[in-house]
Amino acid sequence: MPAASPPPARPTSQPPPRSVDAVVIGAGHNGLTAAAYLARAGLSTLVVERRDLVGGCCVTEEIAPGCRASTTSYIASMLRPEVIRDLDLGAHGLRMVPCEPGLQIALPGGVVVPWWSTLDRTVAELRRHSARDADTFVRVDARLKKLARYLQPYFLEPPPNIQARGVEGLLELLRTAKRFRSINGDEIAQMVSFTTGSLGDFLDRHYESDTVKRLILANNVYGAHSSPYRPGTALGLLFHLLSGGEHDLQGFFGHVLGGMGAITGAMAAAAGGFGAVIRTAAPVARIDVRDERAVGVTLEDGTPIEARAVLSNADPKRTFLGLVEPRHLPEEFKAAVRGIKMAGPCAKVNLVLSEEPRFAGMPAGADARQRSLATLVPTLEAAERCYDIAKFGDIPEDLWVDCVVASNVDDSLAPPGRHIMTCFVQYVPYRLRRGTWDENRDLLGDRVVKKIAEYAPNVPASVIARQVLTPLDLERTYGLTEGNIFHGDLMLEQLFFMRPVPGWAQYRTPVRGLYLCGAGAHPGGGVTGAPGYNAAHQVLRDWRTILRD
Numbered sequence: 001m002p003a004a005s006p007p008p009a010r011p012t013s014q015p016p017p018r019s020v021d022a023v024v025i026g027a028g029h030n031g032l033t034a035a036a037y038l039a040r041a042g043l044s045t046l047v048v049e050r051r052d053l054v055g056g057c058c059v060t061e062e063i064a065p066g067c068r069a070s071t072t073s074y075i076a077s078m079l080r081p082e083v084i085r086d087l088d089l090g091a092h093g094l095r096m097v098p099c100e101p102g103l104q105i106a107l108p109g110g111v112v113v114p115w116w117s118t119l120d121r122t123v124a125e126l127r128r129h130s131a132r133d134a135d136t137f138v139r140v141d142a143r144l145k146k147l148a149r150y151l152q153p154y155f156l157e158p159p160p161n162i163q164a165r166g167v168e169g170l171l172e173l174l175r176t177a178k179r180f181r182s183i184n185g186d187e188i189a190q191m192v193s194f195t196t197g198s199l200g201d202f203l204d205r206h207y208e209s210d211t212v213k214r215l216i217l218a219n220n221v222y223g224a225h226s227s228p229y230r231p232g233t234a235l236g237l238l239f240h241l242l243s244g245g246e247h248d249l250q251g252f253f254g255h256v257l258g259g260m261g262a263i264t265g266a267m268a269a270a271a272g273g274f275g276a277v278i279r280t281a282a283p284v285a286r287i288d289v290r291d292e293r294a295v296g297v298t299l300e301d302g303t304p305i306e307a308r309a310v311l312s313n314a315d316p317k318r319t320f321l322g323l324v325e326p327r328h329l330p331e332e333f334k335a336a337v338r339g340i341k342m343a344g345p346c347a348k349v350n351l352v353l354s355e356e357p358r359f360a361g362m363p364a365g366a367d368a369r370q371r372s373l374a375t376l377v378p379t380l381e382a383a384e385r386c387y388d389i390a391k392f393g394d395i396p397e398d399l400w401v402d403c404v405v406a407s408n409v410d411d412s413l414a415p416p417g418r419h420i421m422t423c424f425v426q427y428v429p430y431r432l433r434r435g436t437w438d439e440n441r442d443l444l445g446d447r448v449v450k451k452i453a454e455y456a457p458n459v460p461a462s463v464i465a466r467q468v469l470t471p472l473d474l475e476r477t478y479g480l481t482e483g484n485i486f487h488g489d490l491m492l493e494q495l496f497f498m499r500p501v502p503g504w505a506q507y508r509t510p511v512r513g514l515y516l517c518g519a520g521a522h523p524g525g526g527v528t529g530a531p532g533y534n535a536a537h538q539v540l541r542d543w544r545t546i547l548r549d
Helices: 030-041 081-086 120-126 130-154 166-179 185-196 199-206 210-217 233-239 261-273 315-323 331-338 380-390 438-452 471-478 531-549
Strands: 019-025 044-050 061-064 066-071 096-098 103-107 111-115 254-256 275-281 283-288 293-299 304-312 346-353 375-377 398-406 421-425 463-469 514-516
Touching: 019 030, 030 044, 030 261, 030 304, 030 531, 044 210, 044 304, 061 346, 061 463, 066 233, 066 421, 081 346, 081 531, 096 120, 103 210, 111 210, 120 130, 120 463, 130 185, 130 233, 130 531, 185 233, 199 210, 199 233, 199 315, 199 380, 199 421, 233 380, 254 346, 283 304, 283 315, 304 531, 346 471, 398 438, 421 438, 438 463, 438 471, 463 471, 514 531
Parallel strands: 019 044, 019 304, 044 275, 103 375, 304 514
Antiparallel strands: 061 066, 096 254, 103 111, 283 293, 293 304, 346 421, 346 463, 375 398, 398 421
């Protein structure tokens, strides 16, 4: 007989316990992951969340009566299978339907190009545009997947401690070398090329068809403060081939039934089943430090909570420049944190429609899953121009828009006759050159709808409700400093042992007993659960030391 499922968590705004082993700041997916693992290990664990619902940026929210949307994150890709299995998220209601195709672009002139999950099917599509590029795609795909497998193990372990010396330093070197023991010289050269080169240069060097280049571009520089020709942007080719989903598939993309909030709902239930307590509407005013050690937190209402370990799921700037008193941190550390590049370049527009969007060129026999995806991606040159316009504080007219008609796959999101379309938008500036985002919110929404109308002309007249989340809204509502969805840009100088800042990449911080468990820590952003998993395991490794302090 299978074991009974743990009782579901019931996050409430009731007063939290005053003393626990571990307190987690923020009930985003990484905070909930960390809390679940700590509670599973027997630590009394409390999660305090500033909003009145759990989930952080992985939520499902009502945007019109009876109509729900994944308001911020919207597709599951790299959610770690280990987290899914360890926390038994399926038993708590998590259901994902693979995107098929995983990606699909709509181009001017009624051209729709899908990127299917099977290589042969994708190559057949590409061959319609360039036989040479189709053959190149096969070779490049195999090379990229092999290189991504070298990086995969680092997702669920701390990066090397480059500060270690002596025996500890030797052990760290051996741990790193072990992961690459089978790599050859050609692969080392390729790895360097992909981690330091630009996506635009790579595509221009290997592909001739503008259509094929745009298809690959659509799956890269996602949410990044980088134009396609910026050095280091080719890294996205590897990053998006890291595995995810319950079956641990490379390049997995999935629709979450019930919206992305079903992920964090399942995580909250799992954490509660292990004994964790989750309190919403409980914003933290400060992290309490005594004798250079974190001893708990104080809520905005003045409630103190004592804890042996404090884990922050907030981004590094919010954590170290907002919640920790400056006197407790070294000057060079604070300077490094202030230098983390943020300035989020994206926004979100969520629409309730009276009819399904009809994208020109969509095959007549396309099923609901294929009809649910359409990325309106510019050319490489136009993407570069779009980035430059946003970089100087203006809102581009020709935007890059990723559309997902979620209700085509999940009819629980809206009543009959209503359709939910979420639109991820880049590039837009965090700081506007003229005016404020409150004054320009409708302008952004209008430009997004206008862009969609070029490909699906029936959309503007079918809009019943519209929610526009600017970079400023992402900061104010969801707690993302400068609206950065990754808690800091995913660029080479802010990854691996450089994340969040050099010397502090193993989740510990200059304040003993304070750990970073959010996307600002290794391996970075996306709905993966990896930073929360890694931080929790670091706390458990340190627990005897924590008890002695």
